[in-house]
Amino acid sequence: MGGIEFLRYPIHSNAKDVEEHIRKWKGMGDINGSKKLDIREIQKISSSDTYVALFTIPGSGEGMAILKEGWSKRLRIEVMTKMNNLVEYDDIHTNKGTYALFLGKNPSKQIHRVKASLVNDNYTFDIKVPKGEYFISYQPVPKYVEKPFPADLILLNNSGDDITVKEYMDQELRE
Incomplete structure (x- = not known):
C-alpha cells in the first residue's frame, strides 16, 4: 500500500x-x-x-x-x-473547506487590495495583496455562501481608489 x-x-x-x-x-x-x-x-x-x-x-x-x-x-x-489575467480568482476545495483563491502579479506594486463581488451570491471578499511582484492569497468561504464562483474583481490602490482599468492597460503596454 x-x-x-x-x-x-x-x-x-x-x-x-x-x-x-x-x-x-x-x-x-x-x-x-x-x-x-x-x-x-x-x-x-x-x-x-x-x-x-x-x-x-x-x-x-x-x-x-x-x-x-x-x-x-x-x-x-x-x-x-x-x-x-493580471489577477485571477477561483474557489478551491480542500479537506478543510472551500477557500476563495487569489493569484496574480503586481509589477507596478500599486495593487494593495482586491475586492471580489460574487456574481451569484450576495458576498464580497476583500483581501490585502501581499508585497511582491507575484502573490497567492486566500480566504475561507463562509458556509452560507452557496456559489463562490464567479466573481467581479476590483483592484484598489493604497488610497482605496479603483485602479482596475489602469493596471490592465499598463499590463498590455508591458507585454
Missing part, C-alpha cells in the same frame, strides 16, 4: 521538485522552445491538504498548479492552467 501512495504522490513539497513535475506535466518542457520555468510562489492553503504553485514561463506568461498532499506528505498535481 505504501508503494502505491508514493507512485500517486511523487512530489516533495519543495520548489525544485514541484518545478520538475510541472515541467513534465502534459509535455510542458518545451513551451515556446523554452525549458525555463520559474516557481514564483508555493503556498499551502491554511492547514489543509492543498497547495497552490504560481509559476512563470519566459515568453509564455504565468500559470498555476493545484497540488494535493497524500498521507506520505508528498504531493501530486491535480490541476494546472495558464493564467489569462
